[in-house]
Amino acid sequence: MISRRNFCKKSLLMAGGLAIPLSALELFDPKRLLAEKPDGKKTRWVFLVDTHKCVGCGFCVKGCKTENEVPYDANVTRTWVERYVITKDGQTHIDSPKGARDGFETSQIDIGEGKFEDIKNEEIDKAFFVPKLCNQCDNPPCVQVCPVGATYQTADGVVLVDRSWCIGCGYCIMGCPYGVRFFHPIFHVAEKCNFCYHRISKGMQTACVDACAFGARRVGNIRDPNDPVTKVIMTERVNVLKEEYGTTPQVFYLGLTKEVK
Amino acid sequence: MVHGEAWTLKEFFTYPNEYIYWTIQIVMYPFMTGLVAGAFVLSSLYHVFGVKELKGIARFSLVFSFALLPVAMLPLMLHLQQPQRGIEVMMTPHFTSAIAAFGIVFSTYGMIVASELWFVYRKHFVEEALKLRAIEERSLGEHLAHLLFSALTLGAMDISEHALEADERAVKKLAAAGIPVACFLHGYAGFIFGSVKANALWMTPLMPVIFICSAVVSGIALCMLTYIITMEIRKLLAARKKHLYPELPSPEELKSAEVHVVTMTAKYLVIFLVAAITLELLDLIFRGYTAMKSWDILRNVIYHRDFVNIFVIQYGMGNLLPFIIFLTPGLTVRRAALGSSLVLLGVFMMRWNVVIGGQAFSSSLSGFMHYVMPVWPDSVETFKEGLFGALTVAIVPFVLFWLINKVMPVFKDTH
Numbered sequence: 073m074i075s076r077r078n079f080c081k082k083s084l085l086m087a088g089g090l091a092i093p094l095s096a097l098e099l100f101d102p103k104r105l106l107a108e109k110p111d112g113k114k115t116r117w118v119f120l121v122d123t124h125k126c127v128g129c130g131f132c133v134k135g136c137k138t139e140n141e142v143p144y145d146a147n148v149t150r151t152w153v154e155r156y157v158i159t160k161d162g163q164t165h166i167d168s169p170k171g172a173r174d175g176f177e178t179s180q181i182d183i184g185e186g187k188f189e190d191i192k193n194e195e196i197d198k199a200f201f202v203p204k205l206c207n208q209c210d211n212p213p214c215v216q217v218c219p220v221g222a223t224y225q226t227a228d229g230v231v232l233v234d235r236s237w238c239i240g241c242g243y244c245i246m247g248c249p250y251g252v253r254f255f256h257p258i259f260h261v262a263e264k265c266n267f268c269y270h271r272i273s274k275g276m277q278t279a280c281v282d283a284c285a286f287g288a289r290r291v292g293n294i295r296d297p298n299d300p301v302t303k304v305i306m307t308e309r310v311n312v313l314k315e316e317y318g319t320t321p322q323v324f325y326l327g328l329t330k331e332v333k
Numbered sequence: 334m335v336h337g338e339a340w341t342l343k344e345f346f347t348y349p350n351e352y353i354y355w356t357i358q359i360v361m362y363p364f365m366t367g368l369v370a371g372a373f374v375l376s377s378l379y380h381v382f383g384v385k386e387l388k389g390i391a392r393f394s395l396v397f398s399f400a401l402l403p404v405a406m407l408p409l410m411l412h413l414q415q416p417q418r419g420i421e422v423m424m425t426p427h428f429t430s431a432i433a434a435f436g437i438v439f440s441t442y443g444m445i446v447a448s449e450l451w452f453v454y455r456k457h458f459v460e461e462a463l464k465l466r467a468i469e470e471r472s473l474g475e476h477l478a479h480l481l482f483s484a485l486t487l488g489a490m491d492i493s494e495h496a497l498e499a500d501e502r503a504v505k506k507l508a509a510a511g512i513p514v515a516c517f518l519h520g521y522a523g524f525i526f527g528s529v530k531a532n533a534l535w536m537t538p539l540m541p542v543i544f545i546c547s548a549v550v551s552g553i554a555l556c557m558l559t560y561i562i563t564m565e566i567r568k569l570l571a572a573r574k575k576h577l578y579p580e581l582p583s584p585e586e587l588k589s590a591e592v593h594v595v596t597m598t599a600k601y602l603v604i605f606l607v608a609a610i611t612l613e614l615l616d617l618i619f620r621g622y623t624a625m626k627s628w629d630i631l632r633n634v635i636y637h638r639d640f641v642n643i644f645v646i647q648y649g650m651g652n653l654l655p656f657i658i659f660l661t662p663g664l665t666v667r668r669a670a671l672g673s674s675l676v677l678l679g680v681f682m683m684r685w686n687v688v689i690g691g692q693a694f695s696s697s698l699s700g701f702m703h704y705v706m707p708v709w710p711d712s713v714e715t716f717k718e719g720l721f722g723a724l725t726v727a728i729v730p731f732v733l734f735w736l737i738n739k740v741m742p743v744f745k746d747t748h
Contacts, residue, residue, distance in 0.1 A: 148335045152349045166346035166699055184343040184700065204348075213530060219435070220418075221427035239421055240414020242354040243432055249531035251348030251696050255336040260414040317530055333346070333697035 115228040116322075117267050118294045120301045120310070121203050123327040125288035128153050128201035130175035135283030137173065139268060141258075148254040149173065150265035151205040151280050156331055157181060159195045164331045172201075202332050203289060205280070206231065206252040206265035207313065207321030214244035214253060214264075223262060228293075229322060230269050235261045249317045267291060294322075336414065339715055340707055345700035353692045353704045356718040358412040360688045361726045363522045363544060364551070364681055366405040368730075370519040371552010372398035373446065373511055378601065380449075380508035386597035389590060392453060393563075393743045394556040399446050400734035406439070408726050411717045431525045438521060442514045449507040451487075452500045454741045458485040459492045481740070519548040526687060533627030533698070534634070534691040539616050546609035551680035553602045554673035557595060559734075561670045564591045567744065588666075595669045599659050602676065610652055613683070630698045634690060638701065643686050651679015 074082075136151045137144050152171030158164050167182040180188035212231050215223050222237035223244055238261035245253040245262060256263035268278035272291060276282075281289045292301025304310070304326070311328040312321040325332075337352025372394040378384045379391035410416045423436030465471065465479035489496075520541035526532075527540025568584045568591075575583070582590075617635070620628060635643060658672035689704050707719030716722055 146335050147338060148350050154346075164699070166697070168346070168349055171349040183345050184347070216429045217431070217529075218427055219430040219432035220421045220425050237418070237421070238415065239418040241409075241412070241432065242414075243430065243525075245350075245354050246529050247531055249696055251351045254350035254352075255354070255414055257335050260336070333699050 113227060114295055116294045117208065117229050117272060118292055118301065118305065119205065119208070119267065119323040120290040120292060120304055121323060121325050122288050122290075123200055123202050123325060125286045126153065126201040126203055127286055127288075128155055128172060128176045129285070130172040131283040131285065132203060132280035132289060133171050133173045135279040136265070136268075139271075139279035142263070143257050144173075146257045147171075148257065148263070150252070150263070151203065154202045154204060154332075155181075155199070156202060157191055157199045158197045158331055159191060160197050161195075165189065165191060166333065200327070200329075202325070202328075203280075204250070204252070204313075205323060206267070207250055207319065207323045208267060210320035210322060211318060213247040213249070213317070213319055214262075217243045217247040219243065226269070228273075230267050230272075231264070232266050232269060233262050233264060235259050238262050249314050249319065250321075336714070339712075340705050340718070342703040342705060343695075343700060344703065345695075346697055347695035347700040347702060348697055351695050351702065353689065353702055355688055355692060356412070356704065357706055357720070357723045358408040358718055358726070360681070360684045361408040361723050362405065362412075363519070363526075363548075363688070364684045365401060365408060365726065365730070366519050366522050367544065367548030367551045367680065367684075368555050369398050369401040369405050369442075369552070370515040370545070371549045371554075372401060372556050373515040373552070374549050375553050375556050375598070375601070377508040377512050377515075380505055381512065384597075386593070387601075389594040390556060390560050390598055393560055394552070395446070395450060395453065396737055396741055396743050397556055397559060397730075397734055398552075399450055400737050401730045402443055402446060403733065404726060404730045407729060408723075409435075411722050411726070431521060431528055434521055438514065438518050442511070442518045445507055445511045445514055449504055449511065450741060451485075452503045452507065455486065455489065455500055456492050456497060457741070458482050459490050462486050462490075485740070516545050520545045526691070531696055532691050533625075533631055533696075534694075535687065537616055539612055543609065543612045543616065546605055546612055547680050547683055549605045550602060550609050551677055553598060553605065554676040554680070557598045557602065558670060558673040558677065559731075560598075561591065561595065561666055561673075563744075564666075591666055595666055596664055599664055599669055599672070602673070603656070603659050606652065606656065606676065610648075627698055630694045634693045634701070638693060639686060639690050642682060642690070647679055647682040647686055650675055651682055652676075655679070 130153060132151055133149055133153065136142070137149060140150055142148065142150055147170065149171035152168050152173075154166055154168045155172070155176055156164060156166055165181045167176075169176070169182040178188070179193075180190055183189050208230050210229070212225060215225055215231060218224075218238075219241060220237060220239055222234045222239070223231060224234070225231050235256075240255065240261055242255070242262070245255070248264075253262055253264045255261065268276075268280075271278060278289075278291050281291050290301050290304075292299040292305075294302050294305065296302055297306075305324050308326065310324040310326055312324060313328070313332070314321070335352065337354050337356075340356065341352040343351070375387065376391045376393075376395035376398065379387040410419055413419050422432060423440075426433035426436060428434075462479065462482040462485075465475055465482060468475060468479075471479060523541035523544030526535040526544075527537055529535045564587060568587050571581055571587060572584045574581060620631060655672040655675045658668050658675070661668075692702055692704070694701055707715035710716035710719055710721055
């Protein structure tokens with residue numbers, strides 16, 4: 073006959089013993105484990121620029137400025153187009169007047185301080201356009217250096233700025249090797265391209281992609297193997313800008329050459 | 334207008350968003366923190382290492398370091414686009430950023446200097462409080478002074494021999510703890526620049542060490558210069574008041590004390606100056622020798638565009654000339670004053686050449702930017718980031734020093 077004292081003791085022991093595997097179920101929640109795995113994400117936004125297709129019309133810059141409320145006449149822009157002219161003497165001439173907002177209206181190269189350089193057609197070896205925008209780096213130096221955490225990376229890889237939190241120290245602007253950041257002329261906080269996050273997260277294209285009539289710009293999800301952008305990146309010879317800084321940029325270029333800065 | 338556009342001239346290819354974003358205030362920031370750290374190290378040489386010859390200047394430089402401390406923050410506040418959120422650096426620090434350490438290092442350092450000062454001046458506070466308490470009918474001014482000094486004693490009224498010895502031990506410990514913190518305060522200012530991998534001129538692990546050495550140099554130079562000026566004023570006053578207060582030291586006594594202190598301080602100045610120049614030249618030679626991708630444009634900036642700023646003003650007038658001045662035998666006070674002013678100019682130009690020089694070229698390495706410092710302000714922005722903003726920052730520590738000197742007289746023991 074089991075005593076009352078022993079009965080209580082044993083039942084407590086059993087309850088405790090049963091609780092252990094139950095707690096283990098909680099500890100090793102497979103769903104949470106999957107969520108915590110770094111490669112468990114379903115979306116990672118990337119960009120693909122085909123420099124062969126860019127004609128330097130500047131519609132992307134116009135579209136971006138209008139969409140993202142960057143004052144039209146301010147000499148800052150979230151995206152821009154650079155013109156490269158390489159002459160027979162080996163010189164590289166680069167310009168991007170007003171970020172190419174109005175395209176390239178003259179064949180003269182803008183060399184700053186209101187001066188222009190004439191280049192004769194017969195002197196030119198090759199010339200091309202390179203659109204630029206934020207590289208939404210995997211290892212973003214701007215996020216690293218922000219002293220208050222006002223700029224941060226979303227789970228799907230886009231780097232955003234919290235306008236209500238930025239103190240405007242400019243450290244992120246200094247830390248970006250690509251020069252994509254600036255102070256917004258109205259909000260007086262750090263500003264940058266965010267792949268039109270408000271659009272892509274609703275299944276739309278970025279403003280610049282929509283504005284490009286030549287298909288030079290494309291945005292995609294590299295985690296989706298069926299995404300046409302992913303297919304190009306996986307199968308063709310693409311390159312990125314300034315890889316040596318260890319930022320792991322996520323804007324991929326087709327037709328990038330050594331002259332591109 | 335876009336921030337930075339008012340004072341930036343661009344030449345050849347620069348990215349559209351590139352401007353000189355860090356201007357004169359960011360030159361003032363490391364310059365001022367350097368002075369803070371340097372002044373503290375100078376005072377610690379006496380308190381910790383027992384360099385007796387520096388006794389005359391030790392207390393002076395400690396108080397001066399305290400007066401400079403709040404001013405180290407001023408240029409940062411003037412430079413922020415959202416200064417009202419500046420406090421968030423301390424409230425919500427994001428620790429992967431070098432700037433986020435500011436709040437911790439700055440307040441630790443402030444507390445160390447404040448407590449060291451308290452131990453140094455406790456006797457004075459108690460004496461003043463007791464003296465004022467003894468007055469029966471206190472005027473409003475005396476009443477306020479009594480309140481202030483009583484509060485400053487923090488209730489510790491014991492000024493027996495034994496208690497004062499304990500104070501001195503505490504000063505020594507605090508001064509010892511303060512040296513690494515002072516070096517960290519400034520070394521990390523160097524780290525802020527040295528860790529920016531996007532900037533070819535800034536990125537070097539030597540930057541924090543270079544900053545610390547030049548900080549000590551500038552701190553010593555400023556203390557020496559201010560010391561000489563205050564001593565000159567005291568000599569004038571002593572000569573005028575001689576018949577009124579015969580117990581005051583005579584101008585001759587003051588002069589001999591001054592020469593002695595200045596000669597000793599100059600020795601330490603030269604030692605740190607050698608260390609600073611060695612590191613700076615090592616950095617320059619290393620860059621030229623390794624000739625990385627960025628060297629082409631750096632060479633253009635260093636040897637061509639900024640040649641006068643770097644080699645004539647910084648190295649020539651700011652380093653070489655003071656060397657000759659200090660090392661020629663028979664140092665006089667007047668020569669020491671000239672030498673330390675030149676050293677200050679040299680260190681200021683070093684900060685300028687780092688901060689402005691680092692932005693003199695585009696990160697595309699294909700173009701240049703030129704900073705035209707706004708002189709006459711036409712907006713709040715051109716005031717803050719122009720000559721007058723910088724002058725404000727430069728003047729405030731002297732005003733503070735004058736105010737603090739009322740409560741903590743630096744020359745009390747000779748009064």
